[in-house]
Amino acid sequence: MLLKQSKKERLLYYVFSTRAEMGAKAAEDIAERILLLLKEKKEVNMIFAAAPSQNEVLSGLAANREIAWNRVNAFHMDEYIGLSQNHPQSFAKFLNNALFDKVNLHSANLIHGDAKDPAAECRRYETLLKNYPADIVCLGIGENGHIAFNDPWVADFEDSSLVKTVPLDEICRRQQVHDGCFASLGQVPKTAVTLTVPALTAAPYLFCTVPSKTKRAAVNAAVNGEISVDCPASVLRRCQNAVLYCDGESGQDLL
Numbered sequence: 001m002l003l004k005q006s007k008k009e010r011l012l013y014y015v016f017s018t019r020a021e022m023g024a025k026a027a028e029d030i031a032e033r034i035l036l037l038l039k040e041k042k043e044v045n046m047i048f049a050a051a052p053s054q055n056e057v058l059s060g061l062a063a064n065r066e067i068a069w070n071r072v073n074a075f076h077m078d079e080y081i082g083l084s085q086n087h088p089q090s091f092a093k094f095l096n097n098a099l100f101d102k103v104n105l106h107s108a109n110l111i112h113g114d115a116k117d118p119a120a121e122c123r124r125y126e127t128l129l130k131n132y133p134a135d136i137v138c139l140g141i142g143e144n145g146h147i148a149f150n151d152p153w154v155a156d157f158e159d160s161s162l163v164k165t166v167p168l169d170e171i172c173r174r175q176q177v178h179d180g181c182f183a184s185l186g187q188v189p190k191t192a193v194t195l196t197v198p199a200l201t202a203a204p205y206l207f208c209t210v211p212s213k214t215k216r217a218a219v220n221a222a223v224n225g226e227i228s229v230d231c232p233a234s235v236l237r238r239c240q241n242a243v244l245y246c247d248g249e250s251g252q253d254l255l
Contacts, residue, residue: 001021003248004255010237011236011244012242013251015247015254017248018247022245023057026138030061034067037135038067038071043132044071046072046137046138047076049076049077049148050077052179052180053140054098057138057207057209059098061099069106070105072106075128075129076091077148077195077200078148078193078195081191084113087113089181122161122193125162126161126163133203135204136203139207141222143215144171144175147235148200149166149193153169157229159197162196163195167190167191168188197235206241207242208233208243208244208245210251211250215250216253220253222237223254
C-alpha cells in the first residue's frame, strides 16, 4: 500500500507499507524510463549501487523481458580497494550475481578493486564515464547519509573528479556488518574507489531505493534536513527527476 507520495524541493518521494511494494514500484519506474530512453537513443548508460537494499529493485529489473538489455551499458558506483571482482564480498560480484549475469548487457563496466594502482584505476574509470555519460543512476542511501561511498566527511558537492579513492568511516563500515555482507567490522576494508557526488548527480534520472529501520534517520535528514555534505543524500533535493522510494520503516518520519 502506498502510504504517502510527496515532494521536497525537486525530490519526489514515496513511502510504501512494505519493502516488496517499494522495490516493485522502483523497478517498474526504472524499467519504464529505460524503455522511453531506448526509443530516443541507440544505447542507455546506467550506474548501479551494490547493496542488499537494492535486492528487490535488481530482481525486478532482471525479470523484465521488455527491456533490450543488449542496448544497455552498465556501471557500478563503488568498490572496495583490495578485493577482486570474484571476491564474495566485492560489489562487482554482487552486481554480477544480482543482475549483470542474468541479462544480455551490451557491456558491464566494473571497477577493478584489486588494481595495483588505485589512482590509475580511478582515471581509467573516469574516462569510461566521460565516454558513456550516465542516463540513469540506481542508488541507495547509507546509514550515515552517504551516496556511493561519499561519506559526510569526504563528500564534496563540487568535486572536480568523477572517481576517487576514499577512506571509509566506522559507521559506513558497520553498515556492511548490519547488512550481513561481512561477519565482523575487522573484515570490512577501510578504503574504496567511489564515484563522486557530481558523477552521480550529473545523470538526468536518479532512482533512490532505501528500505529498513536502520536508514530511518538518514532518510529523514536527506528529505527534511539542511542540504549539506553532513548528509550527502540531501543533494538529491537539487536534482531534476530524482525519486526516492522508502518502505514504512525507513520512511516513518516522512509520514
